[in-house]
Amino acid sequence: DIQMTQSPSTLSASVGDSVTITCRASQSISSWLAWYQQKPGKAPKLLIYKASSLQSGVPSRFSGGGSGTEFTLTISSLQPDDFATYYCQQYNSRWTFGQGTKVEIK
């Protein structure tokens, strides 16, 4: 099974900051990686697919990068609506999610 490791688990930042979340796969997953945003009591929302493709309707301040085993999600200029938990997900073989990164207000 492919394991996904996200870091950090928690990230404290201010409105306007640029933040980066990292996700590592236990083996190569090519570019079969997605990023989701989840707010309390809500279903996850797809932000990025195929490592770097922005889902329709998602603000351009969200960007994804990487391939193979190392991936990043960058949020440039954090907005109040961005404080949430973020998950990476591999879909190269079945689905596996990272443990999540909570982005909180500093």
Added chain:
Amino acid sequence: VQLVESGGGLVQPGGSLRLSCAASGFTFSSYDMSWVRQAPGKGLEWVSYISEGGSTIYYADFVKGRFTISRDNAKNSLYLQMNSLRAEDTAVYYCVRDRTYYDSSGIRGDYWGQGTLVTVSS
């Protein structure tokens, strides 16, 4: 696109539940579908996958032999039959639109239902 889960509730350990997911707003029969769960305060966990026609099915190891995924394309519905339930199966269960072979973009998991809560407790 809408995915609406139902069938969750309180069940005793060892009991059974059948979850349903009613799909609308897209050609259900052209999409693979998945179930994902989230225990209270925990992360996301993939449960099961079914191909568009139902011929290919996968399960996470922790539900193999206990859960059965199925679909009825005529009714635009996805199901998850859960037997021999355990306390650790307590979670919100989400129905998720997976891929279609008519879209080569590589997108998967673009629509999720609101989830249905399953509580396993005596």
